[in-house]
Amino acid sequence: MVFEQVATGGCQSYLIGCDQTCVAALIDPELSQIDHYLALATRDGVRIRYLIDTHTHADHFSATRELARRLDVPVVMHRASPAPFVDMRIGDGEMVVLGKLRLQALHTPGHTADSMCLQVEDRVFTGDTLLIGGTGRTDLPSGDPEALYDSLFNRLLHLDPSLQVYPAHDYKGRSHSTIADEIATNPRLQKRDRAEFVEMMRSLNLTMPTHITEALRTNMSGGKTVASLLAEATSTVPFMSLAELRSRVEAAEDDLIVLDVRERDAYEGGHIPGARLLPRGQLELRVNQDLPDPTRRILACCELGYISTLAAATLRSMGFLRAVALDGGMKAWREAGYPLKTGKEP
Ligand SMILES: [Fe+2]
Numbered sequence: 001m002v003f004e005q006v007a008t009g010g011c012q013s014y015l016i017g018c019d020q021t022c023v024a025a026l027i028d029p030e031l032s033q034i035d036h037y038l039a040l041a042t043r044d045g046v047r048i049r050y051l052i053d054t055h056t057h058a059d060h061f062s063a064t065r066e067l068a069r070r071l072d073v074p075v076v077m078h079r080a081s082p083a084p085f086v087d088m089r090i091g092d093g094e095m096v097v098l099g100k101l102r103l104q105a106l107h108t109p110g111h112t113a114d115s116m117c118l119q120v121e122d123r124v125f126t127g128d129t130l131l132i133g134g135t136g137r138t139d140l141p142s143g144d145p146e147a148l149y150d151s152l153f154n155r156l157l158h159l160d161p162s163l164q165v166y167p168a169h170d171y172k173g174r175s176h177s178t179i180a181d182e183i184a185t186n187p188r189l190q191k192r193d194r195a196e197f198v199e200m201m202r203s204l205n206l207t208m209p210t211h212i213t214e215a216l217r218t219n220m221s222g223g224k225t226v227a228s229l230l231a232e233a234t235s236t237v238p239f240m241s242l243a244e245l246r247s248r249v250e251a252a253e254d255d256l257i258v259l260d261v262r263e264r265d266a267y268e269g270g271h272i273p274g275a276r277l278l279p280r281g282q283l284e285l286r287v288n289q290d291l292p293d294p295t296r297r298i299l300a301c302c303e304l305g306y307i308s309t310l311a312a313a314t315l316r317s318m319g320f321l322r323a324v325a326l327d328g329g330m331k332a333w334r335e336a337g338y339p340l341k342t343g344k345e346p
Contacts, residue, residue, distance in 0.1 A: 001101065001121065002044045008033055010171040011060045016120060017046035018099025025050040025076075025098055027118065027125050028168045029063035031225065034070075037063070050096055052076040052103075054127030054168055055115040056083065057219050058140045059209035065222040078107060080114035085222040092116075108156055110148020111136030117156060123164040124179070130156055131167040132177045135188045138201045140209075141216065145201035149194050157183055230306055233313035239327040240299055246338045249273055257291070257298045261311045262330070270340040272301065272333065277345050280307050283314060291315075297322040305329035 002017035008030040015037060017024030024046035029037055041048050048071055051064040055078070064075045065085050074087035076096060081089065090096065092107035096118075104119040111128040115136070118125040128136030129151055138145040161180035183189060191197040209215070218225050224232075248256055249272060258275040260267050267277045278290055280302070291298065298320055302308035308325045315323035326333075334340065 002046050004040050004044065005166070005175055006030075006033055006036060006040070007170075007173075008060065010169050012166065012168055012170055013037075014125060014166060015040055015044070015046075015048075016098070016101070016103075017041075017044065018101045019046075021099030022046050023049045023099045025052055025096065025103065026063075026067065027052045028054055028057070028127070029067060031061035031063045031066065031228065034063050034067060037067070049073050049098065050076050050088075052096070052118070053081070053219075054118065054125060054129075055112045056081060056142070056216070057168075058112075058212050058215050061211075061215055061225050061227075062219045066228070078105070078114040078116040080107075080109070082114070082220050083222060090116075106155060108148075108151035109142075110138055110144055110146075110151045112140070113142040113144070113147075115151070119159065119163065122162075123166055123176070124156075124159060125166050125168075126156065127168045130165060130182060130186075132165065132170050132172075132174050132182070133186050135186075135201075136169075137204065137206055139204070139206065140212075145198040146194070148201065149197045152189065153192065153194075153197075157189070230309060233309045237309060237312040237316060238324045240324050242326065242328050242333055242336055242338065245272070245299065245326060246336075249339065255297055257296055259291075259298055259300050259311070260330075261300050261302050261308055266303065266330075267345075268343055270330070270334065270342050272330075273339055273341045275301070275341075280311050283311055284318075287315070287318065291320065294319045295322065296320075297324070299324050299326060301326040301330060301333075303329045303331055305332070 002019050004015040006013045011030050013029045014027040015024055051067050053062050053064050068075045076088045077086045079089035079091050090105050094105050096103040106117045108115050108117050108129040115127050115129050138148050159179055163179045165177045191200050258272050260271050260275040260277050261280040263279050300308040300311040305328050312323045312325035
């Protein structure tokens with residue numbers, strides 16, 4: 001068996017594969033680790049054939065949709081998943097065949113309605129249903145403490161006690177435990193009475209995960225994160241450093257158009273000498289009139305360097321093949337003590 005565990009903060013993801021047939025599945029992959037997973041699969045000599053989410057994640061950005069696009073392999077989730085991009089919906093008691101391995105799905109609602117665990121040989125991937133020394137919370141969308149009680153006490157904890165438990169989260173750097181260890185020591189599993197367990201889950205009063213709205217939006221729709229949009233734009237444009245631009249501004253090079261894409265009041269409060277104003281929100285509307293020559297060298301700048309990257313990528317896609325973005329923004333320019341001009345456009 002090929003097996004890799006990849007931690008991203010408190011999130012755990014897994015590459016599991018059959019070494020005889022060289023095929024593998026990724027379980028709960030995270031968006032920022034895509035290159036890491038692909039490198040591990042190459043190093044281990046397996047081809048990724050399935051992308052599996054154990055449930056709809058509210059606390060990290062799933063990589064299943066993006067990897068499905070790149071690898072042309074199916075996204076697998078429980079059939080209760082709300083995500084429209086799931087290619088293979090599976091139900092309780094069904095299996096995903098992975099070479100000689102069998103990934104057995106167990107529907108375990110509670111943390112979310114679409115939560116499932118996957119048993120493979122000597123181990124079980126428990127998602128957020130069962131954590132090491134904890135359980136998934138039940139106060140996020142589609143969570144249900146009564147269902148979690150049934151999933152744990154009437155399903156998961158009846159599995160072979162020697163099975164190794166690999167959860168979707170661990171915040172203390174632990175890799176795994178066993179069903180027997182959890183039954184014996186997990187504090188949340190000591191409330192074996194249904195009403196007591198439900199009352200405990202309802203009174204946990206946890207803070208909301210960071211990025212919850214963006215995680216649910218992107219994981220449920222397959223849409224892009226803001227960071228992905230920026231990374232895509234960054235990969236399509238060259239940049240110029242602040243110091244390089246300053247020397248060109250001071251030399252009054254007139255082959256370079258500095259395009260300030262902030263709003264008018266920010267521009268008038270202090271801009272790079274000679275910069276023109278074209279707010280990002282008006283770029284497409286005014287580009288033909290303001291930038292009639294697509295062969296000109298154009299440098300986009302903004303306050304922090306993000307919006308200017310998007311603007312430069314838009315300009316390139318429109319045929320301005322010499323559009324570049326400033327590596328940094330006006331904030332860094334001011335802090336460096338570089339020359340500024342105030343007032344209206346000349
Ligand atoms: Fe979760």
